[in-house]
Amino acid sequence: MAYSEKVIEHYEKPRNVGTFGTQKEIKERQDIGVGLVGAPECGDVMQLQIKVGDDGNIEDAKFKCFGCGSAIASSSLATEWLKGKTLDEGLEIKNTEIVEELSLPPVKIHCSVLAEDAIKSAIADYKEKNTK
Amino acid sequence: MSIKLPIYLDHAATTPCDPKVVESMMPYFTDMFGNTGSRNHSFGWDSEEAVSKAREQVASLIGADPKEIIFTSGSTESNNLAIKGAANMYAKNPAGSENRGHIISVIHEHKAVLDPCKRLEKEGFDVTLLEPGQDGLVTRKMIEDAIRDDTILVTVMWANNEIGTINEIPQIGELCHDKGIIFHTDATQWVGKMPTNVKKDNVDLLSLSAHKMYGPKGVGALYVRRRRPRVRLIALQEGGGQERGYRSGTLNVTGIVGLGKACEICAQTMDSERERLLKLRNKLESSLESRLDVVQVNGHREKRLAHATNISFGFVEGESLMMALKEIAMSSGSACTSASLEPSYVLKALGVGDDLAHSSLRITMGRWTTEEEVDYAIEKIVEAVNKLRELSPLFDMHNEGIDISKIEWAAH
Numbered sequence A: 001m002a003y004s005e006k007v008i009e010h011y012e013k014p015r016n017v018g019t020f021g022t023q024k025e026i027k028e029r030q031d032i033g034v035g036l037v038g039a040p041e042c043g044d045v046m047q048l049q050i051k052v053g054d055d056g057n058i059e060d061a062k063f064k065c066f067g068c069g070s071a072i073a074s075s076s077l078a079t080e081w082l083k084g085k086t087l088d089e090g091l092e093i094k095n096t097e098i099v100e101e102l103s104l105p106p107v108k109i110h111c112s113v114l115a116e117d118a119i120k121s122a123i124a125d126y127k128e129k130n131t132k
Numbered sequence B: 001m002s003i004k005l006p007i008y009l010d011h012a013a014t015t016p017c018d019p020k021v022v023e024s025m026m027p028y029f030t031d032m033f034g035n036t037g038s039r040n041h042s043f044g045w046d047s048e049e050a051v052s053k054a055r056e057q058v059a060s061l062i063g064a065d066p067k068e069i070i071f072t073s074g075s076t077e078s079n080n081l082a083i084k085g086a087a088n089m090y091a092k093n094p095a096g097s098e099n100r101g102h103i104i105s106v107i108h109e110h111k112a113v114l115d116p117c118k119r120l121e122k123e124g125f126d127v128t129l130l131e132p133g134q135d136g137l138v139t140r141k142m143i144e145d146a147i148r149d150d151t152i153l154v155t156v157m158w159a160n161n162e163i164g165t166i167n168e169i170p171q172i173g174e175l176c177h178d179k180g181i182i183f184h185t186d187a188t189q190w191v192g193k194m195p196t197n198v199k200k201d202n203v204d205l206l207s208l209s210a211h212k213m214y215g216p217k218g219v220g221a222l223y224v225r226r227r228r229p230r231v232r233l234i235a236l237q238e239g240g241g242q243e244r245g246y247r248s249g250t251l252n253v254t255g256i257v258g259l260g261k262a263c264e265i266c267a268q269t270m271d272s273e274r275e276r277l278l279k280l281r282n283k284l285e286s287s288l289e290s291r292l293d294v295v296q297v298n299g300h301r302e303k304r305l306a307h308a309t310n311i312s313f314g315f316v317e318g319e320s321l322m323m324a325l326k327e328i329a330m331s332s333g334s335a336c337t338s339a340s341l342e343p344s345y346v347l348k349a350l351g352v353g354d355d356l357a358h359s360s361l362r363i364t365m366g367r368w369t370t371e372e373e374v375d376y377a378i379e380k381i382v383e384a385v386n387k388l389r390e391l392s393p394l395f396d397m398h399n400e401g402i403d404i405s406k407i408e409w410a411a412h
């Protein structure tokens, strides 16, 4: 399968790879929201973490991804887009925008869907931690 | 020594043509282009002579009589002719009725066996697909347990194309002969690499393909036993009655000459090649296993082809691994590469966990694979796996002692 240049670029130099701590540490931190989506048996798992600043904006984002090049590129792109956004702006990111930006072929659209899910679930996790 | 990129390590998919094979074919394109059916001039006689020689070369590689070789367009056609041809010939009831007979095959066969079996199922035959265990081996015992009074055909591949596992073909053949059941084997990955004797190995029908043994694409053969038992088939295509009526159509003389030459070369070189490639394969596997953890070699550890390996690297997805290794041509168990998003059905059938099935590479070496190339592949694979594990949330979880199989993954 031929990949678009943008996918290859993200794959070779993924942005914002990492985590803000171990799974245990992250659970206890109020300023961090985690989205873990996908499943190993489907061939993709994405983990997206957002760090929310005192002003309520997304200050930093990090990802890890088990998946094909398009899944890695989609999650890398998502972290780039999230940084500096408000939570509401983050929720507005659509998978179709990711498809467009990375020129994903039809068989890879699920990667962008997964990235959108990861964003939504990271934001939801943050909100849940902070409503109590 | 510098090596030429990209490196080809996908010889189970196809092999390059040996230059000696190409050379042998050349005159038959331009000078000796006759139709073997032209019985009254020298052009026809020359072609006929070339085809007879090739028939002897093929027969001699597998211990058959030249009269028992039917030339085809490759293993797909040979399998179709053998399976449908035998089923229809030995059917218990006529076309259009039910209970026409029982056929035994195996779930990890090539599609070129499974799909003809499925077709026959629609046409009134009963098909049992056996599921071998973790090592992928098909044993005589498994077949024995599946045989019924109405079993007419057993078809089991000699060596598996994804994991290289070698099945108990001579033993299964003996069993079938005892029971009077026709026995076919898809030997596409086996012939030319391992000594074969259809007489001693009790095979009735055997498929082989030139492009897996350094011959040209689009040509192969079906061995059809003529004595004890004399196997008969119902032909799939009708016409000029070539190949004893089993395969009508003007013979692909150039291709057949190439197949013959390829067989001759394999007969001379296979033993030393096997030894050489086994050393390289062992080096490849032991280096990867010692330098990376959570590495699993799929299939039976000993009973498999010497030039092949199928390895899963935990926590790394196969397609991204191939992307990192784009200067090495290999095959990934994660069939994203073939555009269907399923992990290999063969690995799944072996009970390889879905996550590991998504993480496998099939590496198959060949006649021109060098130690330098294997060393290069080892370095690159280690580098790529490490890079992707840095990226993998599953690897973090593993390192933190979290059992991935116990997580409730949101189904997607």
Ligand SMILES: Cc1ncc(COP(=O)(O)O)c(C=O)c1O
Pocket (backbone or CB within 6 Å): B012, B013, B073, B074, B075, B076, B077, B110, B112, B157, B160, B161, B186, B188, B189, B208, B209, B210, B218, B220
């Ligand atoms: C086991 C097996 N059977 C059949 C085939 C099909 O062979 P051919 O390409 O000659 O039709 C292949 C090759 O893809 C194979 O590996």
